[in-house]
């Protein structure tokens with residue numbers, strides 16, 4: 001009958017719709033090329049405004065465009081995997097491999113022992129033969145409270161595991177399980193057992209939490225387990241002997257559950273630490289204890305690594321992962337199976353973008369299609385020998401039938417086993433070995449996780465790939481693990497700083513995905529690795545884009561094509577196309593609109609702070625000024641912080657340079673936008689003009705202001721504890737104002753725009769330092785332009801000084817129109833020979849700041865003619881006369897005010913009063929003029 005049909009242990013499906021994506025991308029790319037061409041071909045000439053700003057934008061756009069290209073391989077070939085665990089069970093139930101599960105913790109305060117225990121208990125309760133499972137808890141804090149907790153948990157586990165098995169409990173983390181029960185139906189078929197186990201759990205919880213609160217293990221407990229005596233020689237978390245305790249082991253006859261079944265092996269380990277010896281953070285913990293020590297005690301072929309907050313949410317995922325490794329056809333080339341990092345506490349709109357939706361729901365699938373996802377430190381199943389350095393070859397087949405012999409174990413009693421293992425965890429063990437150092441082809445079996453990189457996981461995963469292996473991304477419907485997402489902005493930013501810093505270290509290292517990996521992994525995967533590891537380089541162009549266009553907007557210098565120019569099209573297409581693609585993708589992957597907006601905000605914040613700080617730190621490290629550190633992220637929050645998190649109110653926390661930077665940028669944009677609007681409204685009489693010349697700059701500034709709304713609220717409006725600290729508010733406001741006034745130095749429009757205090761809507765009052773320009777757009781050729789200015793006040797309180805200014809007026813093509821020298825006031829008019837922006841530049845030669853009242857307005861002659869033809873000349877004339885009156889009046893009053901100021905110094909109270917008055921007057925006159933205009937319009941219509 002021919003060969004027996006082959007049933008694989010997993011199947012792989014490819015995503016559809018790639019062609020559409022590729023066509024769309026090509027069109028966007030054409031747009032991007034046009035943008036580049038525009039930038040290169042329109043660089044302002046020597047002496048023209050904005051040349052350097054322009055070149056900066058060109059660099060930023062080049063980099064954005066290239067970086068954008070890197071994101072494509074993810075979307076070429078996403079694959080989705082489905083394991084068949086029933087087939088696995090039918091074929092291999094008897095010879096399932098041994099599995100060692102590692103849980104890492106490092107700080108009993110921010111990683112509360114109860115949370116860690118829930119993770120430990122959840123993985124102990126996997127649906128898997130218990131004699132083949134070992135759970136190791138690595139405690140980098142060497143805390144006796146954590147040891148006490150695991151001691152308690154080892155007892156509770158003898159009740160919990162049978163309970164889980166009997167009632168098919170899911171999830172197997174007790175805390176999470178009790179929570180789901182509380183929120184759904186009460187388990188009526190086993191109420192008694194449920195109540196009993198819940199009581200046991202709560203008792204344990206209160207004992208552990210009391211100990212944690214007091215910071216001390218109760219004296220009477222010490223006698224219950226010999227392990228506590230190991231703390232006798234303990235001096236601090238950075239200085240202690242190896243502490244190793246096997247709590248449950250099948251050699252120990254008492255290690256049985258309440259039904260008399262064997263328990264999984266359970267080991268507590270705190271490796272030796274000495275202040276003078278680098279401990280290499282999590283990588284060090286994984287290598288010394290977990291990989292070496294476990295090889296002595298259980299030597300499981302498969303290793304599962306989880307962070308202490310990532311409890312197992314799916315008791316089948318171990319079997320699922322094995323389907324990949326044990327598949328007869330493809331299994332032998334798979335080094336690790338990575339599951340996504342999912343979080344239990346992510347809110348609906350994911351304020352901090354913690355869910356990393358696009359990464360885990362799409363991009364990792366894409367990487368899988370290219371040769372396998374990265375190793376991301378948690379929720380990852382490895383083959384032990386590969387993690388330890390084995391190189392791939394085609395003949396490699398895993399022999400699941402034979403146990404790796406651990407003969408030494410057979411004779412040794414538990415105590416001997418503990419003593420032998422301890423030696424492997426000494427902090428000098430790694431001296432002069434390859435542990436943590438090599439990523440090359442060396443066949444040394446002892447390499448483990450790589451040191452010296454703050455994302456030890458990613459670099460280790462890459463080195464495995466470079467040794468010829470593949471990996472698999474497994475993203476099951478019911479998440480395999482659930483962790484704790486960060487609940488504050490600063491924490492999130494710091495975490496991303498660590499990640500991006502590590503990523504950049506990888507790119508700069510000898511084993512860079514950009515060059516070293518060439519030939520070992522597919523070019524697409526190389527690009528994908530670069531995409532994730534080059535975050536740091538996004539900081540500068542993003543910062544540039546957030547600052548320069550806004551400042552130039554205030555200056556009135558356009559940096560983007562006008563809306564009427566054909567070059568506007570590629571800009572509009574690329575911006576709109578890319579952001580709508582981004583939004584659609586986000587929604588398609590199950591996100592909400594608000595979630596997308598939040599995600600975009602975080603995208604901006606990470607780039608302008610985390611990545612920037614990571615960049616600086618990388619440089620400092622490179623120069624030897626700073627050392628590697630691993631800031632562990634907190635997994636608990638205060639009650640009020642948590643409540644705000646639930647309500648999706650941004651938590652800013654304590655003052656920090658990152659927050660100051662964030663707030664300064666936000667304010668800078670706000671001031672620029674407001675300044676520009678005021679200038680528009682009060683100088684050129686319609687705000688619409690700017691829409692034509694600087695649409696993109698206005699939009700960019702506007703979007704930046706909108707996205708920063710939570711920052712403004714945090715700075716000035718909120719009262720709760722999570723707001724931005726006052727010190728940050730003061731610093732950032734001062735900084736933003738200072739930048740606006742000083743950065744552009746000479747001709748930069750000042751932020752202190754004080755409106756005309758006179759009875760008219762026309763005019764702007766500003767403080768001039770050295771040089772100041774305004775532009776006024778004349779719509780029609782032949783228009784009559786009226787302008788006037790008065791130097792109101794000089795910034796020296798002592799005496800009256802010579803305070804004249806120079807004014808030069810230039811036409812749209814730079815031709816001189818008028819020049820005035822050393823005037824304290826002037827009123828003049830001219831006929832515009834062509835339409836376009838006319839520039840009015842003031843120069844202040846005195847060493848003092850001067851306040852100038854400036855007014856410009858143009859009369860539409862053609863407009864007049866038009867109406868004259870319509871037979872309504874008098875209305876137009878009336879309108880013009882009105883303007884002229886207002887105009888003259890303004891000038892006269894400015895003059896009067898000047899006289900007043902010159903003769904008596906103004907007290908600050910009077911000044912404020914004047915400001916208030918002027919605001920009121922301004923409002924009133926705005927309404928006046930508006931009504932008048934409406935009246936005329938009506939009249940004209942009616943006639």
Ligand SMILES: O=c1ccn([C@@H]2O[C@H](COP(=O)(O)OP(=O)(O)O[C@H]3O[C@H](CO)[C@@H](O)[C@H](O)[C@H]3O)[C@@H](O)[C@H]2O)c(=O)[nH]1
Nearest residue numbers: 104105106140281282285307308377378454455630632633
């Ligand atoms: O010296 C240390 C520092 C940390 N950890 C443990 O490492 C894990 C991850 O630390 P966490 O503060 O939660 O960092 P995350 O940014 O959430 O971790 C992600 O990024 C890290 C690399 O930056 C990886 O190590 C993690 O596995 C990955 O989940 C935690 O269980 C810690 O207890 C140690 O064991 N020893």
Ligand SMILES: [Mn+2]
Nearest residue numbers: 307309483633
């Ligand atoms: Mn974490």
